[in-house]
Amino acid sequence: MQVLRAEEMYDWDRKAMESYGREGQVLMENAGRAIAEEILRKFPETEKFLIVIGGGNNGGDGYVIARILKDRRRIATAVQVVPDEKIKGDALYHKRVYEQSGYSLSSLSEEVWNENTVLVDAMLGIGVKGALRAPFDELVSKVNESQMHRISVDIPSGLPADEGVKEFQAVKADTTYIVQAPKQSLFLDHTAGYYGEWKVLDIGLPPMASPKVSREIWTEGAFAESFPVLPGSAHKGTRGKGLIVGGGRMMPGALMMAARASIRAGAGLTTAATVRDIIPYLTPSLPEAMFAGTGESSGVISSVDPEVLEGKDAVAVGVGMGREPESRPVIEMLLSRTSGPLLIDADGLYHLRFLLDDLKKRQEVTVLTPHFGEMAHLTGEEVSEVKRNPFSLSRSLAYEYGVYLVLKGPNTIITTPEGSQIIEPSGNEGLSKGGSGDVLTGVLLTMLMQHESPVKALANGCFLHGRTAELLISKNRTVLDLLPTDLTDGLSLTYRTFLPR
Numbered sequence: 001m002q003v004l005r006a007e008e009m010y011d012w013d014r015k016a017m018e019s020y021g022r023e024g025q026v027l028m029e030n031a032g033r034a035i036a037e038e039i040l041r042k043f044p045e046t047e048k049f050l051i052v053i054g055g056g057n058n059g060g061d062g063y064v065i066a067r068i069l070k071d072r073r074r075i076a077t078a079v080q081v082v083p084d085e086k087i088k089g090d091a092l093y094h095k096r097v098y099e100q101s102g103y104s105l106s107s108l109s110e111e112v113w114n115e116n117t118v119l120v121d122a123m124l125g126i127g128v129k130g131a132l133r134a135p136f137d138e139l140v141s142k143v144n145e146s147q148m149h150r151i152s153v154d155i156p157s158g159l160p161a162d163e164g165v166k167e168f169q170a171v172k173a174d175t176t177y178i179v180q181a182p183k184q185s186l187f188l189d190h191t192a193g194y195y196g197e198w199k200v201l202d203i204g205l206p207p208m209a210s211p212k213v214s215r216e217i218w219t220e221g222a223f224a225e226s227f228p229v230l231p232g233s234a235h236k237g238t239r240g241k242g243l244i245v246g247g248g249r250m251m252p253g254a255l256m257m258a259a260r261a262s263i264r265a266g267a268g269l270t271t272a273a274t275v276r277d278i279i280p281y282l283t284p285s286l287p288e289a290m291f292a293g294t295g296e297s298s299g300v301i302s303s304v305d306p307e308v309l310e311g312k313d314a315v316a317v318g319v320g321m322g323r324e325p326e327s328r329p330v331i332e333m334l335l336s337r338t339s340g341p342l343l344i345d346a347d348g349l350y351h352l353r354f355l356l357d358d359l360k361k362r363q364e365v366t367v368l369t370p371h372f373g374e375m376a377h378l379t380g381e382e383v384s385e386v387k388r389n390p391f392s393l394s395r396s397l398a399y400e401y402g403v404y405l406v407l408k409g410p411n412t413i414i415t416t417p418e419g420s421q422i423i424e425p426s427g428n429e430g431l432s433k434g435g436s437g438d439v440l441t442g443v444l445l446t447m448l449m450q451h452e453s454p455v456k457a458l459a460n461g462c463f464l465h466g467r468t469a470e471l472l473i474s475k476n477r478t479v480l481d482l483l484p485t486d487l488t489d490g491l492s493l494t495y496r497t498f499l500p501r
């Protein structure tokens, strides 16, 4: 499913009408009807609805919803909160249909606020621009203070559809029925919460007319369909031989978690490279792994023999590595000598800031997996700016350095060097703990070795990680006690649910 910006949504709408014979009035009927049907299913007959109608097409949808609720003998009060001359075009057409049905409008009295139980917010849609003007500034506050269940039509009124907007005032919806395609703000850290529960409803825009934008949500269907099923005769070689460079005297656990996750995800053979002293302590928890000792300076990795790279299908570096400058040459060497995919995570990303020229020169597949803070460090932006503009900042970085970028967050955004984007929304707050990124690194390393498309490998790895967290919470864990190591052991829950056994 595509995720769109407001302008892209308008293009689709325009093209549907101009080139595919679709009528605006019919599309508005479809939108209002689809939402009304959801509302009718969700709420019992005793519920009292207040439909608040604004001046654009979002208000037009509101007129359709009000009419259908009344047609079905539901208790509904409709209020138009802008002067009559503001209602134009398709919205005016549906206002007339509403009135010709014998239905009337009420004014926004205290009684109306107090008597009703469900508010349908059809004030402002994706056409909102700038700071809210009267009467919407006060109305939005009043709506948010009311005790009614709040349903927003298409988007919570006042919320920007696109990334990048710093200040806004918006309805905090309990439920949002999104028209045709989700908008960017559904996936942004500072705006996602305004939607409440959400559902996307098809209003009949022709798929042939959809904008040529490669920004898609990754679904369980996409995972199941694209996950490579290896032949029964698969062996170490076909499952992939991976190398993970990381750990050190202070953070051996990070390497252990990444290596274990890589093995559990299905790698043929995983080699963990770290300072020699700690290898004996790691072997009991990683009996299936191979080990390689690295050069060491004061407990941190200072060099890796390039021979270790021989026969490796992919390499991951950075987990638990530390930020000491002594480790930087390791990243430098791997950037120039790794011939397969190279994934750089955690402290590796810290060093990368100083090696951007080397990154640019590298031709082979390179994957960076920053969280918001690491992305801020890499781009020189504030964390708040990264959260506000994750789509565009990811694209610029991926494009400039020719890398695959996995920007980790509640909605992980995966970007290809060409700028295509996938949003992977699985997971829960139990994942925001030290170590879950290390587990993800191990899983992604394995996926990269087994899928010829890096972007699908990355999307599948993120799905595997997030869905496993969800399944664990639905069984015997809570978000409080979920551990990154549980994820590794829980991978089979996702595999057993989605893949042929």
Ligand SMILES: NC(=O)C1=CN([C@@H]2O[C@H](COP(=O)(O)OP(=O)(O)OC[C@H]3O[C@@H](n4cnc5c(N)ncnc54)[C@H](OP(=O)(O)O)[C@@H]3O)[C@@H](O)[C@H]2O)[C@@H](O)CC1
Binding pocket: 009, 010, 012, 013, 027, 028, 031, 054, 055, 056, 057, 058, 059, 060, 061, 086, 123, 124, 125, 126, 127, 128, 129, 130, 131, 132, 133, 134, 136, 153, 154, 155, 179, 180, 203, 205
């Ligand atoms: N996509 C589709 O295919 C379909 C989309 N549909 C629906 O159309 C919606 C988009 O409709 P839209 O373009 O008319 O814009 P919309 O959000 O109603 O806002 C315009 C109004 O807001 C006002 N206004 C703006 N900023 C403001 C501010 N800061 N403060 C105060 N007022 C402000 C502005 O006022 P004005 O600037 O004119 O004074 C104008 O009156 C979309 O979300 C979906 O619900 C369906 O019907 C069918 C097919």
Ligand SMILES: [K+]
Binding pocket: 058, 121, 122, 123, 124, 125, 152, 153, 154, 155, 156, 157
């Ligand atoms: K709305």
